[in-house]
Amino acid sequence: LKWTNWNVSKNPLRGWRSPDSDWRSWARRIEGHDAEVWKHQGIAEAIRLSTKIYDVEKGLIAAAACFWSQSSNSLLLNFGMISPTILDVAHLTGLPILGNPIHALLEPPKVTFTLNTDMCYTDFAKKYQGKRGSPVDDKERTAFYLLWLCEFLFCVPGYKITKEYLPLALCMQDGQLMALAPYLLATLYKALFSYVDKKISGNCGGPFWHFQA
DSSP: GGGGGGGGSOOTTOOOOOOHHHHHOOOOOOOOHHHHHHHHHHHHHHHTTTTSSOOOHHHHHHHHHTTTEEETTTTEEEEEEOOHHHHHHHHOOOOOOOSOOOOOOOOOOSOOOOOOOSBBBBHHHHHHHTTTSSSSOHHHHHHHHHHHHIIIIIITTTSOOOGGGHHHHHHHHHHHHHHHHHHHHHHHHHHHHHHHHHTTTOOOOHHHHHHOO
């Protein structure tokens, strides 16, 4: 890393997103219908966190990343190693540690609808958010979860919906309890590996909001 050529202001974290009024309104709408389901799934607090604005401390994250070990997934400091743990995730977000495992072979429930995932976040929300006072159907619920997973929880870098999380969103709309805490931690480790591997370039996504917290 050449410090003379590096400027943290020119290296934003592409996955860091802030909620707008439309997202807050949609979250309130879905919560009004699914509050008890959210409690059962352990996602209520994490979704409420996504409606708050948190300023990114790019310098702090970049400085911490300079001490990150890709081999041990930890910060190597003078007094020893320290790292985010699954208990940290559960404590800060309320996400469940136990539940159905999330993996590449996850089989979602069969549904009769389809979602167009080749869209940016704003267009996707406008297309699938229901009108005020109308009932929430499974299609809208799935779209809500998919947007939340991509934009706010896992923070994909492309500023658009990805099909990768559609099976998980379908399982969530089905009311299943998913082990989101260990998956979020694994996603953070992967993001930090990429961030360090790219010489702290910032051109990568991931849940850096949790690392900062």
